[in-house]
Amino acid sequence: MSGISKRFGATRALSDVSFDVRPGEVHALMGENGAGKSTLMKIISGNYQPDTGTIGIGGSPVVLTSPRDAMAAGVAIIHQELNTIPEMTVAENLATGAEPTRFGVLLDRRAMRQQAQEKLARVGADIDPDRPIGRLSVGMQQVVEIARAVAEDAKVLVLDEPTASLSKSESEHLFRLIRTMREAGMGLIYISHRMEEVWELADRVTVFRDGKLIGTRDMHAQGADQVTPDDIVKMMVGREISDLYTHDRRGGGDVRLSVRELTGPGGIGPVSFDVRAGEIVGMVGLIGAGRTEVARLVYGADRRTGGVVELDGRPLEARGPADAIRAGVGLLPESRKDQALFLDMSVRDNVSVSTLGDYTSGGVLRGRRLLSAVRGVMQQLKVRANAVDLESRALSGGNQQKVVLGRLLLQKPRLLILDEPTRGVDIGAKSEIYTIIDEIAATGTAVLVISSDLPEALGISDRLLVMRGGRIVAEVPAAEASEESVMQHATGVHTPSTSTGDRDRAHDAGARR
Amino acid sequence: MSTTVDTADSTVVPSDSTRRNGFGYWWDRVGILLVLVLLVLLMAVLAPNFLSVSNGVNVARSVSINAILAAGMTLVILTGGIDLSVGSILAVSGVTGVLLWTNGVPTPLALIGGILVGALAGAVNGVFVARFALPAFIVTLGSMTYLRGLSYSLLDGQPLVATELGYRGVGNGSVAGIPQPVVLMVIVYAVLWFVLERTRFGRHVYAVGGNSEGARLAGINVKRVLMTVYMIGGATAGVAGVIFSARVLSAQPTAGSGYELDAIAAVVLGGTALAGGRGRILGTLIGAVIIGVLSNGLVLMNVPFFYQLIIKGVVIILAIGLDSLKRLGRTSG
Known part of the structure; x- marks a missing residue:
């Protein structure tokens, strides 16, 4: 796995980033939302093409024009949102795209089942291949996805916030699995907001901010080069947090x-x-x-x-x-995208949706009063004033959460x-x-x-x-x-x-x- | 313990679709209008007499019924639903209005009666969709069938001619040279535009369509919004129904067959997402006019009916293709 270097010209989502993963290491990627991690991941997975720069895998340069290319080149990604088909069984999910057949057309269920068991065994998972995958816990579904990546001989495995919806014990199981894959010589890119996890797993940490690579630190360094969590936080936010x-x-x-x-x-x-x-x-x-x-x-x-x-x-x-x-009573729900936000609607509409009755006479909206109320809470929440007319889809996760909080504040x-x-x-x-x-x-x-x-x-x-x-x-x-x-x-x-x-x-x- | 953390200013990065110069932004606002302008120019060159005043009036009149159906349909689709029954509601409303009038009910009451029957049929759809949480596609497929049956049975299967129909002006009359159906169309759009843009209910329609569970948790009475939206869809179909019967001076049990598809096409052409939550009612009006201009121009050019259908279908797919091109920009933005 050689160096990956690329640059995004016009949008400057990434400027002149060089990044590499070695076989047998866990390389953690950290940075605030919008720092450029996901853009880089989308380039590695073939979803985006870099404007400049080259990607190499195993020493030879590759051009990844689609996720299929990336997979063929040995890059697998476990997304935050799982990529499984809930109604299908574990075995079917593992076989998607390469179902074993008899006479070229008939699905060979027995072979499929057996292959699934072999794939699961390679990641040390004891999961019934005949269960619909939707009935498994999120953690177990993730293991199935990893099993698929391992079976495809992925050289590089990207894990994007893998523990976001895992319980403690599921996370620990995942960590064991990650260590096993590292020992087997796989290169792992681990994206996480959680400092403890990075400390537990990573061999190196790279921090992104505003589309730039701020630095890479060796977690095993001793003495003067030894890294502390404070160092990483400082790199991420670009300032001290006491x-x-x-x-x-x-x-x-x-x-x-x-x-x-x-x-x-x-x-x-x-x-x-x-x-x-x-x-x-x-x-x-x-x-x-x-x-x-x-x-x-x-x-x-x-x-x-x-x-x-x-x-x-x-x-x-x-x-x-x-x-x-x-x-x-105000509630900020667990999942802001599924349960709170209206992504296609403006910030103003999102903030005021629960209290529109306060800004109407006879059901007709009083636009100016509403706007000044929304501006008021947005100011209190330190969201830029010109954001009120933006679609909330365009906001970062943090600002989206503030929009939901703003809605609650208006409810007094x-x-x-x-x-x-x-x-x-x-x-x-x-x-x-x-x-x-x-x-x-x-x-x-x-x-x-x-x-x-x-x-x-x-x-x-x-x-x-x-x-x-x-x-x-x-x-x-x-x-x-x-x-x-x-x-x-x-x-x-x-x-x-x-x-x-x-x-x-x-x-x-x-x-x- | 209390240390105020000085945080960086929360920067807001607009994505392509919301940035004021992105393709998506401008396509959202003027794209479909541009398509209309190009189409009119094309027809002006190709079709004889296309630009004459009388033809303009003609197009406007023929567009009005589909445009009115599509106006109510816009609200339904904004909530993420669909209403396949509007063609049948049009028939039942038209038949009811004519039957009331021929049985001696005063003209204004007969007219309102026809519209109210449409609203009632829509409300019944709403009950099944909102209260019993049945899929709108299935519910309105069912009501499309039973309402068609109802309009046949009200007339024993035969059209009922009423050449002296009291409200025939609604179909054929004019106000200051503007055909009355067009006046009604403008009123319907003005009212529904105001409802969507300027009222609490309008915001709730978008919210329910964008995220139904989110709307519920934000305190919106989702069921009531859905009920109302289907009722409005039925009422606008009722308006279209009385206009239709006044146009043809008769109660026609077969009226409006297949109209639901043109209405849906107008809504989608106008940029409203079938998934709900996004779209504008004025876009629908433009969408309806595009369909009308296209049909009219093709007739003027003496294009055979079969080819008209083929061209219409291709245009709809192309326009929607442009729309998803925009959406593509959105997801990668």
Whole structure:
């Protein structure tokens, strides 16, 4: 694998970038959204053609004019969004494009099954080839995709944010697999926002910013060249960050949200908890622990099967999101593209969509009042004023998330539920979002934050609720919690010595019933 | 613990389709108009008498029915739906209006009755699509069939001639030299433009079409929006229906067969995405005029009917091809 160098002339998405991956290494790519990582990946995968520059694989130059070319040259990509066909079986997915046949036309199912088993075995996966792939967890589907790449003798494997929707144990399984492939001599390009993962896996790290390659660091370097996470962050943002999390811890006022014995479909609950005015409560747990489900039940997005939810002492019936919004509850959903944004609509429309009633008389919009309100929140959120007429599709992930936050701010909520507020957001926008959340809480709004990013949850919350198996298994003041103690609650490996040690007030709501 | 982090200004990078000089930006706004202008120029050269005033009036009148159908269709398609039943609604509305009038109902009431029947038929579509979450394609395919059957059975299968129809002016009359169907068309477009651009409901239509789950979570009553949109689609088909019957001075059970396809073609030509959430109603008007100009010009040139169909089909595919060319620029932008 020799050096790849290319340049994007007119658009300057990438200027004069040289980049290489060696056999048997994990080369991490970091950078804020829009820094040029994905453009580079699209060039390597044959989706874009570079204006200048050359690509070489295994020492010989190649021209990649299509993804098929790239695959033939030995480049495989595992995208953030998986490329599987949910209704088809694992074996069928593995065979797509090269189905074994008898007499040239009849599908040879037995051969297909056997080949699938062999391919899966090469990545050490024990998956039934006859299961529809859509029934597997995201992590398992990813393993199947990797198995396909390995079977195609990929020399270079690109993983784009592979752990974004994986649980801790799935991630660990993936890491083991990555190490195995590295030992087998594959060159791996690992794109991630998560510093810990990069530290755990990478041999070298390259940082991009504004379409330029800022630098490549050897993670094994010792002494003066030794790399620290701070160095990388500095390279990514181009400035010093003394502390990512901004939060003045305060006790909170009266109980704003009171949830008692709330249950929902799919074995959720019963859960009981309070959030006070001005308090930021973090809700943590593994994927599938039921955090999003609880948020949606409170908001009325899903139907409750039991329990009482009160807002400022009054019952919050929430037959649907519209009722919840009227009562003063705002929700930032888990997936902004699927559940929040209208990508073809302007920023102005996206921000105002939930509160249009405030800017209409007799159903007719009062354009100027609406515009000044939208400008107001956009200013508060530090989004450039001329962005209001842009399609929200054109914004970076961070700005898109701010648009959704802006929508919530216009609702002037008494309770704000934020489900993964910084997912897929670059580090600069992250710290801005933390500041915004803190400012919102400072005005007396109760905030419930769901986060899979433990340092984040610990950093911005006053109090943590740990969920496991649809129930709240621990409640910990953030000041007294550590990542380890929270993880133990979340995974259920709870040794008595640590629990007394950090004074967790663990109450197993589920066991009590 | 509280350290304010000075972050870089949040730069906004417009993609090609939103940048003010990109191909996508300009195609979005003037592309289809350009196609129309070119087509008119072409016809002016090729077709005798194409540019005469009387032919202009003729084109406008013949465009109006399809344009009115397509106006309501635009709202339906903006929500990501489709309405295949508008041709049959046109028939039922026309038949109802004529039957009411011949049975002694005062002219204005007969006219409104015909339109209301259209709105009702649309509302029934809306109930099935919104409340029971059935696919719009299937629901309106069904109603296309039962409404056609209904318009036959109302007349025992025979056309009913009404040469003295009280509201015949709606089809054949003029206001200051402008045919009344054209006046109605302009009113329908003005009203629906205002609804889409200037009202809360209009924003909700785009939101539901762009992201239905997102709209629900943002507090929009998605079912009500869908209901209303199909009702509007039915009402505009009702307007088209009474115009049609006034034009032919009779109740025709076969009226409007296949009109749904021309209406859909006008909407898509006008740049509205079949997937919903994106498009403009004035584009639809231009789309309808393009189809009308094309048919008219081909007639003037004495192109045989079969070849007219072939040319029309090719033009629609080409125009939509240009549209996806734009979309291609968008995804790589």
